[in-house]
Amino acid sequence: MTVLNPAASRYAGTRVPRVEDPRLLTGHGSFVDDVVRPGMLHAAFVRSPLARARITAVDATEALALDGVHAVFFAEDLNPDVREQWYTLIGRDVPDNPRPPLAEGEVKFAGDPVAMVVATDRYLAEDAAELVVVDYDPLPPVVDYATAVQSGESVHSGWPDNVAGELNGRPPEDLAEVFDQAAHVVETTIRQQACAPVPMETRGLVVEWSAPEGELTVWASTQSPHEVRLFCSRLLGLPEHSVRVIMRDTGGGFGQKVVPMREDMCVLLAARKLPAAVKWIEDRRENLLSAGQSRHGHGDVRLAFDETGAILAAHIGYVEDVGAYPTPWPVQNAAAVGMLFPGPYRVPQASFTCKTVFSNTTGRSAYRGPWQFESVTRELLLDRAARRLGVDAIELRRRNLLRQDEMPYFNPNGMPYSDVTPLETFEHALKLLDYDKFRREQAQAREAGRYLGVGTCTYIEPTAAGLGLHSTEGATIRIEPSGKINVYVSGGSTGNSLETTTVQLTADALGADIADVHTIQGDTAITPFGGGTGGSRSGSMIAGAVEETASALRERIIAIAAHRMEVAPEDIELERSRARVRGVPSEGLPLAEIAAMAYFQVDALPPGVPAGLEASARYRARVPIVWANATHVCVCEVDIVTGEVKIRRHIVSEDCGPMINPDVVEGQIAGGTVQGIGGALYEHLAYDEDGNPVATTFMDYLLPTTTEVPEIEYGHVETPSGGPGGYKGVGEGGAIGATPAVLNAVADALTPFGVEITDLPLSPAAIVALIEKGEA
Template identity: 65%
Template sequence: MTETATAPPTPTRYTGSRVPRVEDGRLLTGHGTFVDDIQRPGMLHACFVRSPFARALINEIDASAALALPGVRAVFTAADLNPDVHEQWYSSYGPNVPDTPRPPLAVDEVRFVGDPVALVIAENRYIAEDAIELVEVDYEPLTAIADYRDAQTSDILVHPKFPNNVAGSLAGPPPEVVEGAFASAAHIADETFYQQAYAPVPMETRGIVVEWAADNGDVTIWTATQTPHEVRAFGARLLGLEPERVRVLMRDTGGGFGQKVVPMREDMCIMLASRKVPAALKWIEDRRENLMAAGQARHEHGRARMAFAADGTILAAGIEHAQDIGAYPTPWPVGAAAAVGLLFPGPYKVPLATWSTTSVFSNTAGRHAYRGPWQFESVARELLLDIAARDLGLDPVELRRRNMLSRDELPYPNPAGMPPYDHSSPLETFELALRMLDYDAFRAEQAAARAAGRYLGVGTCTYIEPTATGQPYYACEGAVIRIDPSGQVTVIVNGGSAGNSLETTVIQLTADALGVSLDSVDTIQNDTSETPFGAGTAGSRSGSATAGAVAETASVLRAKLAELASARLGVAPQDIVVADGQASVPGTSLAMTYAQIAELAGPGGVEASAEHTAKAPMLWSNATHVCTCEVDVVTGKVTLLRYIVGEDVGPMINPNVVEGQIAGGTVQGIGGALLEHMVYDEDGNPLASTFVDYLLPTTTEVPHIEYGHMEMPAPGPGGHKGAGEGGAIGAPPAVINAVADALSPFGVKITNLPASPAALVALLTEAGH
């Protein structure tokens, strides 16, 4: 090796660029690897026997006919698996919360249609599917609580240890705080809003493969998850193992949206049963199971109130919220519900607020996380603001302008109990979205259309959301960066390919941090035996947390590079600049490339690791969604015309990725506003457990989405803020407000979701149309 001078390369800046996704090559050519692609020697397959009743006693389970079927290896019931549970708490809350029941298999009583009662193990999936039909379960049907709104006054208890079917209640500032403001208000808006149950419906259903090593008793888990290290920690606790004896591999995951944040009861069963069988054990959920048993979300209602001065200024706000948590929620739902009350004031100048929330059991599928779990706060607030504006004789846009926070007014105290709003731009993104629409021009078009017998509407939703919170579990993210003697850079992070493009973004961040080309950076992710701890994809945390981990690790690595180069260059490490792919001494011709330095370090090259810990209590993202639509007042059909999002997630790592996240969430929100509905009959039977009955939005329902970006930096790494959940939060209120605006000439008020054609026709009929 010679110490010849090396001309510094031209600096390249990747962060903020529309870099093509590195994942797409394998995914678009069919080379992705999902859980169902995993094959292991002698692998066995599992299927669940599920309850056909919403509530029933289990008198007896006879598996003899199933066991007699050739190819069936075992049938496990609660007596076989449940006693083997050591601990089953989740890291995000810890072991001390007053958690809800979570038995792997149903014990004595089933509590919803789809409740897993027994587990069949067979040589292949086909035999297992046949065998579950042969397991005879003697059920004694009982009356079920199908509607959580009846549960608190019912004599029937979903779980005997929870009186009135209440899992827990929380409250913020007491009602007395706002009494004076409501007593003196010129106008009060007071409505109760109800949102139906719907679900994430990821393209890939849940799945898991578990294999024990015969030589040392270690266990390897392949799973579709958003949080490999949480699966490792949970699996170790469940099985009574040291964490280092559990290896979790997540390859590609076909969407999660919250449903795959933590292991559920079926995952517990497979982990426990795998210890009792002589080979790897696989379970892949089918679509009917996913819709019937993978959990519900959104199902909730609330009485929302706002007090206004005569000029429309908001004086106070309050919400009394209740949510359906089904029979077996995951994780603890009471804590998550508090966010509805805490965020109800939204991005507005609300001086006083009160809230309460109650989590209620029912004999339906358990509540689970779904993109923006607190989203109801925006539904209730934004629908209430439109109703209030019409009652006040104001345009809904004008009412918002009089009350919305601008960036110059921040920080602003959140009156419900959260840290102050900061580093955001609610009014600015609101005006940006309205300019993109040309709001005044639309109102003129709307008036002309009404004169011609057509009913157009426009609706908005402006929200502010906490991302990348400083909550201890979500605050940490580690990274390792290695440079080998060829100069190739490898960045190792928890990561995860679940559609959120962490492979692409971490390569962009690393290339910038070291001043190298994208092509010279690889990434290793998704394997807990090789990656440092990371809390996974949840809480809109990945962008800022990963950026912090890469930045801190790159800083450590640059120091190492300077230390190694200093002896050869004959100068002190502090006199060396490490950037743009080399270590150099300013003002001289002395320089060494990263490859030359890595060669000095030996065959393994040079490596550094660091852990980023979030210091800000939370990073506030915000956006405005604007939707226009046309409603056929005869059929109730809603046609979306334009959809605009003005957003501020701070400096974007990759605008393509940010827009993809917004689009995905927006489409899910459109589905929740108009189509998706997990319907149960009065006996608790699910009526939408196939795609024939559970309606998803398609390209015919979703218009082209237009984006406007603002970039108010946050105090976190790189100024980046979260982008993953906002689309699903903002879309339902914007769509519903647009529909209600279209039907405002008829005096229609929409307080129940979804706004299906049948529901709209009923409202129009009730209004006398």
């Protein structure tokens, strides 16, 4: 492993116990549903039972007659109050689709919110919602996105062909000659099912309007409190300083909670019309019904090879289902699929087309590793190519994977790779597996009638992209008169341990004992503006913000200590919350004494040093994109009678740069890997031909459990990035690499049957059908 300046850090790089754990593991966390306000009201939604229909009449008379019901809001009550509803993450001027808070005139999917009922408690609100009468005139729904363009029906009148947006790279015709003359061309169509992020805590918020002050306070389950504040101020036409967003503990987000959605808009708009705070907590059925789908799409993919197996060219034609109301802009992530499709391979030329299509299903939302499809298709195609060329799949990758010494490298779509180790993580993961030994075991197992397989996925991912909302991050550090340290950052921690990593980084930056450091996050009234979590940005950006802020304080501390001890500033070192003379451990001042001087003995401070020990600064991303990479290796066994897949081993060799906290890194990898396994074998947010959702409970939407997931094995290759501390993001990679590794492992196990995988998920029934097809 490459370790960056090991002597410079006492805490970064170590397995410091998570500072969040004492409260979370003892049940003392504070989530949105724990918030109680005086006289608080509760909201529930009336949702459409149909995928597409005109709303011909509504009647809330019976609901309003119930004692304790305060209001029933329809589109005409809330929608006209919308001022602006664009997301900072995307920008004001990007073409976007309509997104009315409540359905106007026509419902667009089963689960579309038609009305919002507000009552004294949630149970009463739900009872009243059942009494709201809505008459519908059914319309033909557009359910299959793949045929939506030619359906003759429109999800939105402004998009008659249902194409939400397109973004294309180099035209595929430019590469026609390369493909025509290549020694080998492998092509197929891969179809991926719709999945849902399924955070442990569903969406929710509490909104309280104070008319005398003209201030709105929002307690939100979110990944980005400052984004919620900006969105709310625009939505309601309020100045930013009149909106306060408080994010306490949040039980997972995975992209679903990056920006406010339509139900959030309804609660925000209704708050100023109500006499008390209003709370909405989504139940699990609502979450699966209307909080958004992800992944759903298909791609026509081609790879051209020369006679040695070197890749000559790549093409992907990607089409993605974005449902009725995608959030946010639907084109962005589809374009990333095309731009990243060559992945971490040496590909001279590439082309891509990307199209996003509306359908009468729940809208597309962000989900961990939203460009995962490019890795799924590429890695499946590489294994197919290896079988076609008669080459071991591992050897084919070795011939084409990029190496560390080839960096920087521009992929054929212009993406600027840097500081990555695709071949190195690949070899590291195979060493952990002992690939040759596995192949011997596989052969022996087949002789005994057991079918083992191995699959890999090597990917590269952009993290901490220095663009727009995500390009800067702020921090404020205040050393109190007692010498204790408070560090304020935006936050957005949704289980990704930002508290722990912030404390570690600050303790190192100031030479403090970690027990003396505390962090305050998630309150827009007291924390500096920040982009929140998303895009695997937090580790790198918070490291930069802490570094920028702490450097000014460190200079001030050293100046005070040097002046007091009558030595040169360069002779002072900070360690264990003390300033001491270098080489003379007995000579030193505790940080508490220095802080007391800074606040209470200002006349004794050296010339030019201001009173107090508090600083604020902003970090601006040093590089456009911080790149991370990894290799997943999966070993599975397939029961050819039942179609059951048992994962025997799952290895991840990750290069996310120096690790701030290996426990946190491995936790992030593990969580993403489990989600990737679910996407390969279990999860499917399915609809029937009429647009009715058929997976709105965990009886139907299957998730992997501890029974199905093996103990994940970790390997680390640490290559510093050009960002602060050399850190890279690690939040999304597990969810990217696991799915194709599992799929390839199943295909490898079933090689004797000629199985080729083109459709996800690989349910037991699907596997049995593939085997029977191969035997036919």
